[in-house]
Amino acid sequence: MSRETSTQAGFNQLYQEHHEWLVRWIARRTSGWDNAQDLAQDTFLRLLNRPVMPEQLSSPRAWLAKIAGNLAVDQARRQILEKNYLATLANVPEAEQPSPEEQWEMLGLLEQIDQLLNGLRPIEKTAFLMARLDGLSYREVAEQLNVSLSSVEKYIAKAMLRCYTATYGEQD
Structure with missing residues (x-):
């Protein structure tokens, strides 16, 4: 079996054995089932995009929980940043309001600055x-x-x- 096939099989097994548990774990700590499913999916996507996946994880649930927890923190920070940005925009006169595209770009830039200063x-x-x-x-x-x-x-x-x-x- 090739290394790539072995890695894919390992990923599939990890997903099948732990996905449901991870969704429940996230749901208990965040807002809602749909959000938990999204974060679980993002967690496994993050793993799938890794150049090398560890073959033998001694505690895969702890590993998954750490990644999911980090993603949840990132999501919460983004939501706070967006809320503060929108509150600031509410104080800008309507004639000076940036377009939706400019708002989206500015929010992305603010997220980059926040990550940089993290x-x-x-x-x-x-x-x-x-x-x-x-x-x-x-x-x-x-x-x-x-x-x-x-x-x-x-x-x-x-x-x-x-x-x-x-x-x-x-x-x-």
Whole structure:
């Protein structure tokens, strides 16, 4: 049996043995059965798109639960981001409202920025966004966040390093 056929058979077996359990597991932790089915499907798609699938998983349910949990967190973050974006748009005069296509593009861009800054502490992310998006000076950011100017400089430097690394990769 070829490696590809073996991997496909392993995936099929994993799907058959654990799909129903995974849907129930997700449904208990998220909003609704339909959403659970979608997240379970996304979990298995993520596995299917892996270059190599581990042959012998010691605890496949833990592995699946971890992937599904991460996808659920990503989904919740996207929903919060979208909700906040739509709330901001509600304050924009109707004549200045972006088209639906522009709104969709902007939401995608906001998701990319959120992913890029994922892993920073909330205060670091907030300081960076206040300086870069709101155009506040470092001193103004420090005053609003009630932290020292040197802290703001460190927060923004860390966020800038993350952006640089994401764009250009690790530098020696």
